[in-house]
Amino acid sequence: MQFSEIPGLPETKEKLINAVKFNHLAHALLFHGPEGSANLTLALALATFMYCENPSESDSCGTCPSCQRMSRLVMPDLNFAFPVIAKEKEEDDDEKTDVLTSWRKFATTLPYGNVHDFIYFNGFEKKQLNISKASARKIIQALSLMSFEGGYKIMLIWAPEFLHPSAANALLKIIEEPPAKTIFMLVTSQADQLLTTILSRTQKISVRAFSDEEITSHLVGTGLCDSKSAEQIAMLADGNMREAYRMVDQVEDKQVSQIRDWFRLCVSKDLKEIFDLADKFHKEPKESQKSLMLTGLNVTREILLKNFDLDSLLRTTEEDRKFINAISKRVLTEDHAMKLYDSFNQAHYHLERNGNAKMIFTDLSMEILVMMAQKK
Numbered sequence: 001m002q003f004s005e006i007p008g009l010p011e012t013k014e015k016l017i018n019a020v021k022f023n024h025l026a027h028a029l030l031f032h033g034p035e036g037s038a039n040l041t042l043a044l045a046l047a048t049f050m051y052c053e054n055p056s057e058s059d060s061c062g063t064c065p066s067c068q069r070m071s072r073l074v075m076p077d078l079n080f081a082f083p084v085i086a087k088e089k090e091e092d093d094d095e096k097t098d099v100l101t102s103w104r105k106f107a108t109t110l111p112y113g114n115v116h117d118f119i120y121f122n123g124f125e126k127k128q129l130n131i132s133k134a135s136a137r138k139i140i141q142a143l144s145l146m147s148f149e150g151g152y153k154i155m156l157i158w159a160p161e162f163l164h165p166s167a168a169n170a171l172l173k174i175i176e177e178p179p180a181k182t183i184f185m186l187v188t189s190q191a192d193q194l195l196t197t198i199l200s201r202t203q204k205i206s207v208r209a210f211s212d213e214e215i216t217s218h219l220v221g222t223g224l225c226d227s228k229s230a231e232q233i234a235m236l237a238d239g240n241m242r243e244a245y246r247m248v249d250q251v252e253d254k255q256v257s258q259i260r261d262w263f264r265l266c267v268s269k270d271l272k273e274i275f276d277l278a279d280k281f282h283k284e285p286k287e288s289q290k291s292l293m294l295t296g297l298n299v300t301r302e303i304l305l306k307n308f309d310l311d312s313l314l315r316t317t318e319e320d321r322k323f324i325n326a327i328s329k330r331v332l333t334e335d336h337a338m339k340l341y342d343s344f345n346q347a348h349y350h351l352e353r354n355g356n357a358k359m360i361f362t363d364l365s366m367e368i369l370v371m372m373a374q375k376k
Contacts, residue, residue: 001044001070001111003059007241008214009038012207016046017058026203028175028184032191033207036240040158041111042207043185044070047078047154050183073104076148079155080104081139083115083129083162107158112242114189115159116352129162136167140174143182156185161193168195175201209239224248236298247291258292259299266369274365282358289357293348300341304334336371343367 003013019025029046031039045060048070052060060067069075082103106113106121113121119129139155147153157163163171175184175198186202188194210218215234218241220227225248237244265273281289347364351357 001041001048002062002067003042003045003049004062006038006041006045007210007218009042009208009210012038012042012205013045013058016042016205017049020046020050025183027178027182028186028202029205030186030188030191030194030199030202031205031207032188034209034239035114035189036112036237036242036244037189037207037209038112038241039189039205039207040107040187042205043156043187044073044107044111047075047156047185050152050154051075051077071108073107077151077153079139079142079153080158081131081135081155082158083118083131084135085124085129103158112240112245114242115162117242118159131157131160131163131167133164133166133170136163136170139171143174143179147181151181153179153182154185155182156187158187159190160186160188160198161190163195163198165195168198172197172201210237210241210244211239215239215241215244219244219248236294238298243294247294256295256299259296262365263368263372266365267372269369269373274369275362278358278361278365281361282356284357286351286357290348290351293344293351296344297341297348300337300344304337304341340368340371 003017006013029043031043033039048060048067049055051066051070053064053066054061060070062071066075070078073080080100080103084099102122106118110117110121115129118124139157143153143155160168178184184202186194186198191199191204212231212234215237216227216230219225219230219233224230224245225233229248233244233247236247262274262277265277281292284292343364347360350360
């Protein structure tokens with residue numbers, strides 16, 4: 001991973017590069033940002049820059065042997081720790097290799113993925129994950145060894161919020177006083193769940209969400225979609241590159257149209273059509289179901305803005321603006337729209353956790369129907 005592969009974020013990239021150039025890099029860095037941000041990719045790009053044999057002023061070269069190994073995450077002095085299934089007995093060497101190989105594949109193919117993606121990627125559904133005290137001992141052991149190539153040893157801990165309290169406490173001393181030329185990189189989207197004693201020992205690297213322009217430029221530049229689709233996706237993703245990738249294959253204009261048709265059925269109280277729509281929704285792929293909930297969240301947000309006369313903040317296209325104008329105030333009050341926003345959020349949450357899609361859709365439809373019946 002190189003800095004040039006990460007869209008935008010020039011201010012954070014410059015800060016990290018200057019820290020390396022002027023030897024101001026802290027021995028423990030906490031990369032924290034919202035879900036779908038570049039917290040992991042920035043950590044990997046920094047590691048690549050540190051190991052690069054011919055770095056430029058602003059990036060790694062991408063061609064030297066070290067950069068080539070970093071592209072596959074097989075640098076011998078780069079170590080990883082991440083949540084795995086809690087086991088009663090220690091893993092053998094083959095199991096360790098399989099888990100590490102799987103992690104490398106996940107990090108290179110889904111660099112903006114979250115823990116739920118990692119769970120599904122590895123088939124860990126309904127399993128308890130953590131970073132155990134045994135894993136902490138392995139971290140300490142790995143860092144006690146000499147560097148293979150005489151440079152930095154890096155320990156990247158992904159999702160440190162899964163550190164078992166005993167594991168976190170076991171790591172406190174080495175994080176505060178690591179061996180020479182040893183760098184800890186902790187990567188999380190849940191910094192508030194970390195122990196205060198861990199937080200106090202790290203330098204915080206705040207990673208902001210991507211801007212709409214950065215997402216649009218990235219999707220078009222990488223050939224994932226055309227400019228019109230990219231603009232629509234960026235608007236719905238709201239700074240979350242993970243969601244942007246997940247929506248690339250979805251036709252968002254069609255989904256906004258589906259939301260319009262769905263709301264109209266609720267206004268007309270056509271229960272038969274609503275139940276038929278729930279059947280169709282149940283048969284859709286899970287990603288399409290979740291994407292529709294995100295579209296509903298966006299539409300509800302636009303209704304709220306319109307209700308508060310904040311037209312300058314509206315992000316819908318002109319084609320969809322007519323629908324927003326028609327349904328705001330007259331059909332959905334501010335209170336109803338806020339409740340609906342929470343309902344869409346809950347529906348997305350339950351879909352993420354394998355809830356019954358038909359029941360979720362039907363229940364949400366009834367809520368919308370009742371709200372729309374309660375006009376001012």
